[in-house]
Amino acid sequence: MRYAVLTATLSAVLACHPASAQSPAALVSPTLEAAKARGHVLCGVNEGLTGFAARDATGEWQGFEADICRAVAAATLGKGEAVRYVPLDTNSRFSALQAGKVDILARNTTWTMERQVKFGFEFVGISFFDGQGFMIRADRGVVSALQLAGTRICVVAGTTSEANLNIYLQQQGVPFTALPLASHQQNIEAYRAGKCDVYSADYSTLFSLRTSLEQPTDHAILPELISKEPIGIAVREDDRAWGEIVRWTLNGLINAEEFGLTRAIALSGAAAGDAARLMEGSDVSGVRLGLKRGWLGAAVAAVGNYAELFDRTIGDAGPLGMKRGLNALWRNGGILYAPPMW
Numbered sequence: 001m002r003y004a005v006l007t008a009t010l011s012a013v014l015a016c017h018p019a020s021a022q023s024p025a026a027l028v029s030p031t032l033e034a035a036k037a038r039g040h041v042l043c044g045v046n047e048g049l050t051g052f053a054a055r056d057a058t059g060e061w062q063g064f065e066a067d068i069c070r071a072v073a074a075a076t077l078g079k080g081e082a083v084r085y086v087p088l089d090t091n092s093r094f095s096a097l098q099a100g101k102v103d104i105l106a107r108n109t110t111w112t113m114e115r116q117v118k119f120g121f122e123f124v125g126i127s128f129f130d131g132q133g134f135m136i137r138a139d140r141g142v143v144s145a146l147q148l149a150g151t152r153i154c155v156v157a158g159t160t161s162e163a164n165l166n167i168y169l170q171q172q173g174v175p176f177t178a179l180p181l182a183s184h185q186q187n188i189e190a191y192r193a194g195k196c197d198v199y200s201a202d203y204s205t206l207f208s209l210r211t212s213l214e215q216p217t218d219h220a221i222l223p224e225l226i227s228k229e230p231i232g233i234a235v236r237e238d239d240r241a242w243g244e245i246v247r248w249t250l251n252g253l254i255n256a257e258e259f260g261l262t263r264a265i266a267l268s269g270a271a272a273g274d275a276a277r278l279m280e281g282s283d284v285s286g287v288r289l290g291l292k293r294g295w296l297g298a299a300v301a302a303v304g305n306y307a308e309l310f311d312r313t314i315g316d317a318g319p320l321g322m323k324r325g326l327n328a329l330w331r332n333g334g335i336l337y338a339p340p341m342w
Contacts, residue, residue, distance in 0.1 A: 044107050047089055053087075067302075072245070097235075105234040144222060166178065
């Protein structure tokens with residue numbers, strides 16, 4: 001009897017939700033429609049952080065985060081150059097996204113719960129696993145942060161970096177003098193002038209600003225990472241479809257590395273095996289987001305897959321010479337991992 005009642009109830013539920021029901025309608029993104037109307041995506045970037053986002057000698061924006069925006073432009077508008085960059089300082093980056101002055105915030109911004117909840121952003125993924133470290137003149141012979149007793153350490157005032165610095169060295173019993181200044185530029189100038197012995201900031205910032213010193217190799221970046229700094233790409237949370245587009249463009253670049261979809265293959269249109277499967281699978285969901293078939297191939301053709309992008313902008317072939325480290329694929333000893341796309 002009990003089984004009969006359960007069966008009847010289940011039948012009623014299935015009748016209300018038939019398996020043959022059509023899939024939900026395609027999502028419409030107001031942000032994508034606005035970008036199509038103006039002819040370009042608006043991307044908020046750093047004012048100038050070598051390797052991540054900075055103007056070259058011709059005035060063109062180059063770098064890891066600048067190219068992520070190019071990938072989104074290629075995926076959505078069909079060409080990587082359909083992007084306009086909006087340089088933002090630390091204090092204006094969040095209000096610019098909130099006010100709609102940019103469609104994407106790709107400005108070496110750490111993804112935190114506070115920022116996502118307080119400002120109403122959606123961080124669509126981690127583009128770079130970063131962490132706070134230390135830079136010191138190599139001729140001092142220091143090889144560990146535990147040897148920094150008695151040093152003067154520059155750090156950006158009022159940031160999590162300042163708090164991390166104080167907590168970490170106090171816990172390690174290492175006495176030091178903090179010299180908090182308002183900006184990275186002020187800190188690197190103080191470091192260059194010898195007003196402080198050490199500069200503490202995120203690894204990405206240290207590697208980038210080291211290139212501005214007269215002899216970059218005269219300055220050592222110590223091995224300790226004292227914080228988790230997952231650098232995220234952010235969008236406004238009021239446009240779900242746009243968030244999915246940016247999320248899956250980033251995930252697509254990571255998956256493209258894993259499954260062998262290179263820039264050369266994307267340009268040739270001769271994908272085979274897993275690379276072809278990736279492109280075909282991405283098209284199925286991409287069309288529901290208002291993207292044209294081949295959108296992922298267009299993104300990879302514009303900037304390369306994650307490995308190509310990393311190497312060219314901040315890796316061995318770029319100005320920073322950073323190693324992949326945590327940003328290597330999960331199967332290559334790192335923690336970089338993207339959800340499947342089929």
